[in-house]
Amino acid sequence: MVTEPITFKDVLRGQELIEKLTFFNSEVQQATYELSSGGDIKDWVTFHKIDNTDKAITEIDAPGKEYSRAIAKINIPQDTPNVEYEGEVIIATKSVEEEIEGSGASLVLRVDRKIVIKITDSEIIKFSTAILPLKYSVKAGDPLQIKLIYTNKGNISVRPDVEMKIKKNNKTVFTAIYPYPEEEESAKPFEQKELSYIEWSTRGQENGKYIIEVKIKLGDEITEERDFSFNVGHDMSYYLGALAGIGSGRLGLMLIGIGVLLLGVFFVRTFIFKKKDWKNVTSFVGNLFS
16 A cells, blocks of 8 residues: 555545555465554544445455555544544554464554545535547547546535537537436545546537537536537547558558658758758657657
8 A cells, every 4th residue: 555645635524535545465365454544533434345335344355466445434523623633544464473483473564544634614616527538539420428537626525517519610519418417426525536428429410520618517607618629430540450450561561661761861851951950850750650
C-alpha cells in the first residue's frame, strides 16, 4: 500500500467519506491481511470488499504476486467539533509465531497510511467532469458513445444533468437533456464517479463532420461547457488496421523505400540550398513517421 497521506478538507459533520485502498502481495503464496485504523478516526472507519460495500470486514485475502483492493468508509459523527483530526488506516499481515533462539515470537509486517480530516460548517459545491468520446470517428449506423467521469471535490453529493446538442454545417440535428440516472448513486464528496455511456445513434445521418456541444448542469446552473468534433462514415481503426496489413507485404516495403528516397531528397535539398535547416528536417521526419 502506498504511504502518501490522505487529506480531506472542508468535510461536513455526519458525512461519509470513501477511500479505495490498493496493496500488492509481493510473496508467491496467498496472504491474509488484517485491516484496522487508529488515531482520532479509529472509531469512524469500517472496511469493505470492492464488490460488497454493505458488509464490513476486518481482514482480506490477497493472491500471491497480485494487487488487491478494499474500501475504507469513514463516517463523521454528527457531534464532531470543527477542528482537524488525524489518524491512519493500517494493513498488516496476520501474526505468525516463529521460533527465535528457542522462544516464540510474533512477526507482523505492517503499513500505515496517514489520514487528515478537516471539519467545517460550510457547504461547498465543486466538481469537474471528464467528457470522453470512445471514438472520434464511427462507421455509419454505429452509435457515438460518450463516457462521463465526475470528480467531486466539494463536500456535498451531486447529481449533474447533461445537455447535448449535435450540429452539422451549423445546423442542429439533435438536442437532448440526459438527467442523472435514478438508479445510480450520487457522486459523493471526494469521490470519482464513472457513469454508463451516453449514446447517439448515427443511423440515418449523413456522413461527414459533426460538432457536439455538451453542457453539464446542476439544477439550472451550467457548471461546465465543452465541444468537440467527430466524423460519421469513417472508422479510423479500420484504416489503421489496413495500413498495418500493408506494412507486412511487398507494397509495404515499397512504401518504406519511397519514404527513404523522399527523406534523402529532402536532406540533399536542405544541406545544399538551406544550409542545415534543422527545424525543417525534424519537422519532416516527425510528419513522415507520425
